[in-house]
Amino acid sequence: MNKRDKIIYWIATGLLTVMMLMSAGMYIFNHEAITEAFITLGYPTYIIYPLAVAKILGLIAILTNASRLLKEWAYAGFFFDFVLAAAAHISVKDGEEMGALIALALLLVSYIFGRKR
Secondary structure, eight states: OOHHHHHHHHHHHHHHHHHHHHHHHHHHHSHHHHHHHHHHHTOOGGGHHHHHHHHHHHHHHHHHOOOHHHHHHHHHHHHHHHHHHHHHHHHHTOSOTHHHHHHHHHHHHHHHHHHTO
8 A cells, every 4th residue: 555545544534434433423422412313313322321322332433443254344334324324415415425425535545545554
């Protein structure tokens, strides 16, 4: 992997990490606002805390690179999370799908350039 590819990987992965940490933080520390958003989107509210924990664990799996299989599962989990989030926002027409689409783009760049490592 050349230097340019490493830089692209770490920028995409770093921005993805910041987005997921902010998201998990909101799920934990701004629970009431997130509960309202989940109700609007039609999602059950009991998944808020487990989803926050899953996001943090997924980041750990990607950043530590301890297990190739676990890292693949983390990328897959994030992929489905972002696609479903974007679809939910689009279906309720609240105009909030851009965050999920940006996260999806960062995830794809991180995954593609991470495979070159």
